[in-house]
Amino acid sequence: ALDDLEHLMVMRLFExxxxxxxxxxxxxxxxxxxxxxxxSDAICDAINRxxxxxxxxxxxxxxxxxxxxxxxxxxxxxxxLSAWSKPGHQEATIKFFKLCRARKEITRLNVEVCxxxxxxxxxxxxxxxxxxxxxxxxxxxxxELQHQHHSCAAINAxxxxxxxxxxxxTGFSGVRGVGVHGMF
Numbered sequence: 001a002l003d004d005l006e007h008l009m010v011m012r013l014f015e016x017x018x019x020x021x022x023x024x025x026x027x028x029x030x031x032x033x034x035x036x037x038x039x040s041d042a043i044c045d046a047i048n049r050x051x052x053x054x055x056x057x058x059x060x061x062x063x064x065x066x067x068x069x070x071x072x073x074x075x076x077x078x079x080x081l082s083a084w085s086k087p088g089h090q091e092a093t094i095k096f097f098k099l100c101r102a103r104k105e106i107t108r109l110n111v112e113v114c115x116x117x118x119x120x121x122x123x124x125x126x127x128x129x130x131x132x133x134x135x136x137x138x139x140x141x142x143x144e145l146q147h148q149h150h151s152c153a154a155i156n157a158x159x160x161x162x163x164x165x166x167x168x169x170t171g172f173s174g175v176r177g178v179g180v181h182g183m184f
Contacts, residue, residue, distance in 0.1 A: 123152075124156065
């Protein structure tokens with residue numbers, strides 16, 4: 001019961017913190033308000049469970065009321081959450097969640113690197129085909145398009161070089177080479 005109460009209070013306090021951040025939009029504030037109301041109801045239930053179990057202990061522990069904890073605005077003010085108030089624990093928690101997010105980003109980038117390589121390759125093939133056809137049907141337009149293509153090809157070469165550098169990293173676990181995707 002105590003763990004549930006601590007968990008719910010941490011969620012409530014973090015949502016209160018989000019509400020106080022600048023740039024929190026109207027819709028997000030409404031969603032956070034609804035979440036706070038839901039958490040408040042759940043906290044009341046957790047308080048009742050805690051008080052029931054606290055009274056059954058020998059010697060009985062003191063009861064907690066909604067009024068006791070509703071006014072807490074900071075994690076450090078809540079005695080049950082003293083571990084959260086220690087800077088070392090906060091830093092460790094923040095680093096843990098950053099690490100989890102970084103792993104998701106790596107997974108996403110492994111996919112995006114392959115997609116970008118494929119898109120560059122497909123665009124290059126398509127442009128060369130179009131330039132060849134135009135040089136036969138409209139040589140002036142074909143020549144101008146070829147001139148424009150040289151600029152794009154130089155930029156794409158730089159992108160491909162950077163993507164190849166990413167693919168050569170030891171932690172890269174995505175598909176190496178060009179993927180398969182339908183042409184234009």
